[in-house]
Every structure is written in C-alpha cells, then in structure tokens.
Amino acid sequence: xxxxxxxxxxxxxxxxxxxxxxxxxxxxxxxxxxxxxxxxxxxxxxxxxxxxxxxxxxxxxxxxxxxxxxxxxxxxxxxxxxxxxxxxxxxxxxxxxxxxxxxxxxxxxxxxxxxxxxxxxxxxxxxxxxxxxxxxxxxxxxxxxxxxxxxxxxxxxxxxxxxxxxxxxxxxxxxxxxxxxxxxxxxxxxxxxxxxxxxxxxxxxxxxxxxxxxxxxxxxxxxxxxxxxxxxxxxxxxxxxxxxxxxxxxxxxxxxxxxxxxxxxxxxxxxxxxxxxxxxxxxxxxxxxxxxxxxxxxxxxx
Amino acid sequence: xxxxxxxxxxxxxxxxxxxxxxxxxxxxxxxxxxxxxxxxxxxxxxxxxxxxxxxxxxxxxxxxxxxxxxxxxxxxxxxxxxxxxxxxxxxxxxxxxxxxxxxxxxxxxxxxxxxxxxxxxxxxxxxxxxxxxxxxxxxxxxxxxxxxxxxxxxxxxxxxxxxxxxxxxxxxxxxxxxxxxxxxxxxxxxxxxxxxxxxxxxxxxxxxxxxxxxxxxxxxxxxxxxxxxxxxxxxxxxxxxxxxxxxxxxxxxxxxxxxxxxx
Numbered sequence: 001x002x003x004x005x006x007x008x009x010x011x012x013x014x015x016x017x018x019x020x021x022x023x024x025x026x027x028x029x030x031x032x033x034x035x036x037x038x039x040x041x042x043x044x045x046x047x048x049x050x051x052x053x054x055x056x057x058x059x060x061x062x063x064x065x066x067x068x069x070x071x072x073x074x075x076x077x078x079x080x081x082x083x084x085x086x087x088x089x090x091x092x093x094x095x096x097x098x099x100x101x102x103x104x105x106x107x108x109x110x111x112x113x114x115x116x117x118x119x120x121x122x123x124x125x126x127x128x129x130x131x132x133x134x135x136x137x138x139x140x141x142x143x144x145x146x147x148x149x150x151x152x153x154x155x156x157x158x159x160x161x162x163x164x165x166x167x168x169x170x171x172x173x174x175x176x177x178x179x180x181x182x183x184x185x186x187x188x189x190x191x192x193x194x195x196x197x198x199x200x201x202x203x204x205x206x207x208x209x210x211x212x213x214x215x216x217x218x219x220x221x222x223x224x225x226x227x228x229x230x231x232x233x234x235x236x237x238x239x240x241x242x243x244x245x246x247x248x249x250x251x252x253x254x255x256x257x258x259x260x261x262x263x264x265x266x267x268x269x270x271x272x273x274x275x276x277x278x279x280x281x282x283x284x285x286x287x288x289x290x291x292x293x294x295x296x297x298x299x300x301x302x
Numbered sequence: 303x304x305x306x307x308x309x310x311x312x313x314x315x316x317x318x319x320x321x322x323x324x325x326x327x328x329x330x331x332x333x334x335x336x337x338x339x340x341x342x343x344x345x346x347x348x349x350x351x352x353x354x355x356x357x358x359x360x361x362x363x364x365x366x367x368x369x370x371x372x373x374x375x376x377x378x379x380x381x382x383x384x385x386x387x388x389x390x391x392x393x394x395x396x397x398x399x400x401x402x403x404x405x406x407x408x409x410x411x412x413x414x415x416x417x418x419x420x421x422x423x424x425x426x427x428x429x430x431x432x433x434x435x436x437x438x439x440x441x442x443x444x445x446x447x448x449x450x451x452x453x454x455x456x457x458x459x460x461x462x463x464x465x466x467x468x469x470x471x472x473x474x475x476x477x478x479x480x481x482x483x484x485x486x487x488x489x490x491x492x493x494x495x496x497x498x499x500x501x502x503x504x505x506x507x508x509x510x511x512x513x514x515x516x517x518x519x520x521x522x523x524x525x526x527x528x529x530x531x532x533x534x535x536x537x538x539x540x541x542x543x544x545x546x547x548x549x550x551x552x553x554x555x556x557x558x559x560x561x562x563x564x565x
Binding site: 045048049050051052065066067068069070071072075077079080082083084085086087088089092093095096097099100101102140 | 310311315316319320322323324326327330331332333393394397398399400401402403404405406407408409564565
C-alpha cells in the first residue's frame with residue numbers, strides 16, 4: 001500500500017505537485033496517468049525518498065521510505081532504465097544492488113531469468129538496447145521480492161513483444177496480491193494494463209477511479225450526418241426528439257437518435273444523405289477532456 | 303510475496319552489506335583499473351628518473367634529502383587518484399545511477415562512508431606500495447653515490463609510510479568534492495585546484511609563505527615525509543594532522559549537503 005497525503009513540491013516558482021492525495025492498494029494494477037510534466041515522476045521520487053516534499057508526506061506500507069532498513073525487500077522501483085554505468089555488466093549492476101540489501105547471489109540469477117536476460121548478463125550494459133535496459137531495471141525492482149512495486153513509464157522503448165510481456169507481468173504481480181503502481185502519459189496504454197487509474201494534471205489530482213468506470217462514463221455516442229439539405233434534415237430530427245449541433249463545415253452532430261432512425265427519416269422525405277457516421281468517444285477523449293486544461297505544452301497548430 | 307522480514311539486521315551486518323555493494327561497484331568498472339595503473343606506474347617511473355638526476359648532481363650543501371625523489375614522484379599520482387575519487391559519486395550523479403543507489407540505501411551518509419572506506423583502503427594500499435617500491439628503487443640508484451639511506455635508519459620508515467598517505471588523502475578529497483559538485487569535470491577541476499592552487503601562495507615573500515604554506519596539503523605532505531623538515535612549517539606531527547584535515551573537512555561538508563539536496 002502506498003499512501004500519498006496532501007503532498008506538495010515546489011521548485012522555486014514552479015509547483016510540480018500540488019496538494020496531492022491518493023492511495024494505491026494491493027491486488028490490482030494502478031495506472032498513474034498524466035500529461036508530460038504533470039508531476040508523476042516527482043511524486044514517485046518523493047515516495048522513494050529521493051526528493052523531499054515541500055509539504056505533506058508519502059508512506060509505503062505505513063512508513064516513510066527513508067526509514068526502511070532493507071528497502072528493496074519492501075519496495076521495488078524503476079524510475080529511469082538508462083540510469084546505468086555503461087561499463088558495468090548487467091550481473092555486476094544487479095549484484096551491487098542486491099548486496100546493499102543483504103540479498104543472496106542466487107536471487108540475482110533468478111531475476112535475470114525472470115527478465116529474460118540470462119544470456120547477456122555478463123555483457124557491459126553500455127551495449128544494451130533500451131528494451132534490454134528496461135528489462136534490467138525490472139529485474140532490479142524484483143530483487144527483493146517486494147510487496148510494493150513502482151514503475152515510471154516502463155513501456156517506453158519496449159518492442160511490441162516486450163510490451164505484451166510487461167503487461168502480463170504487471171497483472172501477475174497484482175494477482176499475487178502486490179501493490180503495483182505504473183505511470184504513463186498514454187491513456188491507451190493504461191486502459192489495457194491498469195485496473196484503477198490515478199490521473200493528475202499540473203500536480204493536482206484529476207481522477208481516482210476504476211478504469212472500467214472511466215470507460216463507462218466516457219461512452220458518449222453521437223452520429224455525424226452530412227446532407228445537401230442539412231437544415232431541413234435537422235428540423236426533422238429535432239421534431240423526432242433528437243438533438244442537433246451544427247459544425248462549422250455544415251455537418252450535423254446528432255445525439256438521441258441512432259444512425260438507422262436518421263437514415264429512415266431522411267429517406268422518408270427524399271433527402272439525400274452523403275455521410276452517416278455513428279461515433280463513440282474513446283477513453284482517450286475522456287482523458288483529454290480531463291487533462292485538457294492542465295496540459296503544459298499544448299500544440300498550437302490549429 | 304516476500305517472507306516476513308527476518309529480525310532487523312544488526313548495524314554491523316548492514317555496514318558490511320553496503321561495503322560489499324560499493325566494493326562490487328568499485329571493481330566492476332574499467333576506470334578503476336586505469337586510474338590505479340597510472341597512479342602506481344607513473345610515480346615509480348618518475349622516482350627513478352629523479353633519483354638518476356640526483357645521482358648525477360654535483361654535491362650540494364646541505365646534501366639533498368635522499369627521500370625527496372620518492373616524495374616528489376608521488377605528486378605525479380595526485381591527478382589519477384583524484385579522478386578515481388571524484389568518479390565514485392560524479393559517475394553516479396551524471397548517469398542517474400545515484401537514484402538506484404539511494405533507493406537501495408536511503409541512508410546517504412552510510413553510502414558516503416562505505417564509498418570512503420573502499421576508496422581509502424585501495425588507495426592507501428596503492429600509495430604504500432608506490433612509496434616503498436619507489437624508496438627501494440631510489441636508494442638502489444643513489445647507493446653508488448653514497449647519498450642513499452637504508453630503511454633501518456631512524457625516521458626513515460615513518461617518513462616513507464607517511465609519504466604513502468598522499469594518494470589516499472587526495473582520493474578522499476576527490477570523493478568529497480565529487481559528492482558536493484556532482485559533475486565529473488567540475489569535481490576533477492575543483493579537486494586539482496584545491497590541491498595545487500594554494501602552492502601559488504608559496505611565492506609570497508617570507509614569512510607569509512611559511513604561514514600559509516604550513517596549511518597547504520602538499521606542503522604538509524612534504525613535511526611528514528622528509529628527513530629534513532622545513533623550519534618555517536608546522537612540525538611533522540602537526541603537519542600530519544593538517545594533511546588528514548583536508549579530506550576530513552571535505553567529507554564533513556559532503557556529509558552535510560548529501561542529505562539536504564534532492565538526488
């Protein structure tokens with residue numbers, strides 16, 4: 001269990017984390033979601049005792065991280081997979097971490113096998129691909145067989161096979177009863193991996209919901225209609241109880257009537273229809289709706 | 303799931319765990335071996351050259367200190383061991399590995415202490431090897447000119463032993479400045495500056511040069527490893543304290559800042 005309580009972190013005039021509170025529970029994968037710069041990494045660094053909060057606190061298993069005697073047996077984490085000494089072998093990297101926590105040598109071999117890295121363990125990590133470095137970082141997180149695991153953007157740099165592997169892996173860890181927190185800036189990624197979502201923007205909590213619930217609430221449906229006699233058709237639809245909004249390009253967006261009903265209505269009056277497109281808002285849209293106001297670096301193309 | 307943690311490990315166990323971890327890190331990168339090779343081979347070679355020059359210098363008055371070639375040559379290892387010391391932290395800070403280190407061992411001062419012990423042990427051993435090998439080589443070269451001394455002469459073993467301290471002192475100073483500055487190039491530049499720049503002040507007229515010189519690292523190192531201590535500096539005993547105070551002060555400053563800044 002990870003408890004974040006009224007956490008704030010300011011860097012000079014910039015507030016990276018702003019009065020943030022949430023709890024990550026065991027037995028499920030919790031997605032930690034937000035646009036770039038939302039404060040995800042800063043929050044994780046505070047949980048791990050690497051950065052000091054300006055106010056508030058973060059507890060792991062009821063204790064502050066820097067109070068843990070053998071921290072890797074309580075919390076496994078991966079913040080930056082490329083944070084390695086290029087000249088060290090994968091084995092030496094893991095062994096040095098294991099020794100600091102009184103973890104025995106066979107466990108190093110075991111996590112290398114779990115991560116699928118046995119064959120390259122004696123090679124210098126400078127020659128590793130980003131995907132191999134991610135696997136090495138995950139192996140390091142597993143060294144202490146910890147009940148709590150945290151991963152910052154673990155999917156970055158993985159190939160499709162690796163992404164498939166890591167998703168299954170997170171689910172297994174959660175099914176074991178562990179607490180699993182995985183950050184990402186991609187909703188599509190989290191929708192497929194996480195059971196629960198903690199969404200932040202500009203350091204503030206935007207949502208703390210089960211993934212299924214967010215999908216449900218985002219199930220907004222409408223129909224896009226194009227017709228040369230749009231105004232007449234719009235009147236007909238409204239007479240039947242539909243709601244019409246007109247787009248700038250003349251297209252109609254209809255809610256309250258489905259595509260079949262609209263098509264029949266048009267045919268009944270001999271109105272030509274050039275497009276009749278049922279649409280469903282994606283989870284991505286729901287996420288953008290949530291975070292739209294809080295994106296730091298928005299594209300300005302339009 | 304992990305088994306319930308066994309009873310909290312003793313402080314000694316935890317210290318040994320951290321030392322083992324830092325020892326593994328130290329010996330698993332090539333820069334360690336290159337730095338040590340340069341730190342050992344360069345001064346031994348330099349001592350032979352200086353001794354050869356001494357042997358062919360017409361008699362001076364007072365006679366040259368037969369330990370001087372060995373003492374001078376050790377200064378040629380200063381840069382190599384300083385780099386070794388600086389890298390212990392700066393390499394981790396610049397790669398981001400420091401986050402892994404501090405999540406595995408959140409007590410940062412314990413990490414600093416473990417790195418210091420590993421580095422001190424290795425550079426002390428290397429320094430003493432260099433000091434005694436150079437001594438043997440220098441005296442063998444000087445033997446023909448009757449300028450040499452034997453290890454049995456009073457004061458000589460202590461002086462040679464003290465000369466070997468220089469590498470360890472510079473390495474620890476480098477470690478401290480690497481932890482404070484957190485950049486490799488900056489750390490090396492600062493360490494070299496702290497060790498060498500005060501030497502400029504020796505150009506000041508007397509008695510200023512003596513007053514200031516007695517506090518400089520290299521003058522203190524000379525004073526503890528010579529058979530003819532300079533009159534205007536501290537006694538060898540006090541100079542030894544000055545020599546050790548430099549890395550001690552650096553490590554104390556590092557211990558202060560290391561817990562105050564975000565990693």
